[in-house]
Amino acid sequence: MAENVFLELKNITKAFPGVIALDNVSFSARRGEVHALCGENGAGKSTLMKIINGLYKADSGDIYLEGKPVHIQNPVDAGNQGIAMIYQECTYVPEMTVAESLFLGNLPVNKFGTINWKYIYQQTEELLQAEGLIDNPRMVDGLQTKLKYLSIADIQMLEILKAIHKDSSILIMDEPTSSIAQKEADDLLNKVLDLKKRGKSIIYISHKMDEIFKIADRITIFRDGRVVGSDEAKNLTIDKVISLMVGRELSNDYPKIEAAAGEELLRVENLNRIGVFRDINFTLHAGEIVGFAGLVGAGRTEVARAVGGLDPIDSGTVKVRNKKAAIKKVADSVNNGIAMCSEDRRRYGLVLMRSVRENMGLPNLARYIYGGYLHKNKELVEIQEQCGNLKIKTPSIETPAANLSGGNQQKVVVAKWLIKDPAVLILDEPTRGIDVGAKYEIYKLMSEIVKDGRKGIIMISSEMPELLGMCDRIYVMSKGKIAAELKRGEFSQELIMQYATDSAKASV
Ligand SMILES: Nc1ncnc2c1ncn2[C@@H]1O[C@H](COP(=O)(O)OP(=O)(O)OP(=O)(O)O)[C@@H](O)[C@H]1O
Ligand SMILES: [Mg+2]
Incomplete structure (x- = not known):
């Protein structure tokens, strides 16, 4: 075994009632390497990571750190042994500040026995400076601002900072980019590569093949609790990984069925919510899948929530089949045949x-x-x-x-x-965290739903390929407004990004 192996797991087995989550799994992580884990939903990826982090105990098998057998009792113990984990469902204390969360469990005390806040703030600022994050206004203000004001991407970055601050040797990231947009995801991936250069060992779980191939040195593939493949990334391809994951070849095409657009199901006119979105106008016809693209925070979810009766509006009208619908609560939207499937x-x-x-x-x-x-x-x-x-x-x-x-x-x-x-189905990030095989099943169902020209779907997504693959029209939102409406045939990733980031030329 290569000498720079930091962590090694041998023959790990773990059962839960009714499932064998891990069946005789061996795995290792080297210093200065990004090791990606792939596998269908429920394949056992998170369970293995929780065992490394001391949250679960394996039923059998051994763990070695730098060649020595260890027993990891709990996450605190794991932390002391140089292991840091960012969970798939990243939870945080909304009222805590950036500085407090960095020093959590380790607050420095001065000689009078009180917490040395000056030192904490100074150290936090130095850390942000050193990591090139001093330009992030939210983070820096965040020294004393609460975590609830940070974006999910910021929280993920903060978790990485915590690991750096603790000088952890190994960082486990469980689908860190599943809830964040491309630009922020890229920042995060760059940070991961930076940590790798600094000799850290990173275990990276993701369902996004393109990002795995961007950063991984090694890839291990799980299926039904077993390792079914493990190799240097350079010896693998996306298709190969997917076929190992799902146990069969999978078509790369989107199962889009062209349905004739029927009657107008939904018409939203001049919808406003002060400080959140402005002058929103859009339509949905039966037979259509209409996408909403944009950066995280552009207001897409907020518009959908308003139409779904989850949030109030200040002005504007919603018409269902050309009749004005008063939507004040969820029941109103449901009674009008609208259902909203939430992102969170x-x-x-x-x-x-x-x-x-x-x-x-x-x-x-x-x-x-x-x-x-x-x-x-x-x-x-x-x-x-x-x-x-x-x-x-x-x-x-x-x-x-x-x-x-x-x-x-x-x-x-x-x-x-x-x-x-429902007649109108609003799906907010429907495929978040879903493996490639099941994504395909969801797309097929979407096509089925609209096929006979009686129903329509609105899909909000941060995954550009699925919007391009499945939608008939796409509205691009930017800063609370609809910046463009693009039809199938005229939309492209570049054009959408331009409108989403406000950099589209007036002539386009
Ligand atoms: N606490 C638990 N109690 C019972 N069963 C569990 C528990 N945690 C996980 N499982 C089961 O163990 C199996 C592996 O789950 P795990 O969370 O490791 O999958 P995963 O590979 O991370 O999937 P995903 O990509 O969906 O996150 C699943 O069948 C799951 O239902
Ligand atoms: Mg998981």
């Missing part, structure tokens, strides 16, 4: 303690009560059907959502709205 699955999409069945069935209960009875069988059939369509990996539909892998939780959220079968 943990906060708005799922009740983690409830089962997969309850998460999918309860919001749809009205479908199963007729003739004075609850038709439980119909419920079960529809839920099983969606679980099959989306390949939701769960021991049973009675398993609590909390026990599912990140990507499978996302599938449950999407499934719940698909069952509702």
Whole structure:
């Protein structure tokens, strides 16, 4: 084994009730290397990382740090041994400041026994300076501003800073870019490459093949709790990795079905919410998939939430099938045939303690009560059907959502709205954290839904390829306004980026 191996895992096995999450897995991480992990949702990636970080205990197998066997008791212990992990569902204390969070658990005290804030701020500022982040106004103000004012990308960067501050030898990143836009993702990837140059070992989990091939030195592929391939990145290709992941060849094409645009389902006119979005005008016709592109923070989610009755508006009208719809709460939008599938699955999409069945069935209960009875069988059939369509990996539909892998939780959220079968389906980042195989299934379902020209879909996405692949029209938002409307055939990645970043020439 190469001498610069920092961490080595041998024959790790871990079972949860009803699933073997890891089956005899061996794995290593070298200094000065980015080691990427790929695999379908539920393949065992996060579980392995949580074992390294001391959050879970392996049922069997050994862990070595610099050749010595170790027992990692818990995440604090892992931290002391030079291991830092940024979780897939990155949680933080909203009221804490940047400086406090960097020094958490290690607050310096001066000789009077009080916290030495001066030192903390000075050190924090030096760190930001040294890492080239002093230009980030949010971070710097953030010395004393609370984390709740930072973007998700900032929080991820802060987590990296914490690892640097602690001088961790190994940094585990579990899908760090799944919720952030291209530009911020690039900054993050550059930081990862910088850390690698400084001799750190980075384990990087992602479903985004292009970024994996941008930064990885080595790639290990998981399937059903086993390692099915591991090699230097230069010996692999995207197609090879995908076929190892899903166990078959996968077409690269989008399953887009051209449907004839039918009646106008939705017309939004001059929608305003002060300080959030301005003069929003757009339409959706039956048979259409309409995309909303833009940078994170451009206002796309906020517009969708307003149409979905989740947030108030200050002025403007929403018309459904040419009739004015007063949408003040979620029930109003649902009654008008609009359903909004939220981007933040943990906060708005799922009740983690409830089962997969309850998460999918309860919001749809009205479908199963007729003739004075609850038709439980119909419920079960529809839920099983969606679980099959989306390949939701769960021991049973009675398993609590909390026990599912990140990507499978996302599938449950999407499934719940698909069952509702609305005329207008708004999907906010529907494929976030979803593996390539299941993404393809979701695209197929989207095409199916609009195919017969009776329903329409609005898709908000930060993944340009899926917008380009699936949409009939794309609205590009920038700074709370719609900057452009582009039709299939005329949109391109470059053009969208130009409008999204406000750099489009007036003549385009
Ligand atoms: N705390 C838990 N309790 C029960 N089962 C669990 C728990 N954590 C994970 N599992 C199960 O272990 C398997 C592996 O899950 P894991 O989270 O490691 O997948 P993953 O590869 O990270 O997937 P994703 O890409 O969706 O994040 C899944 O079947 C999952 O449902
Ligand atoms: Mg995971």
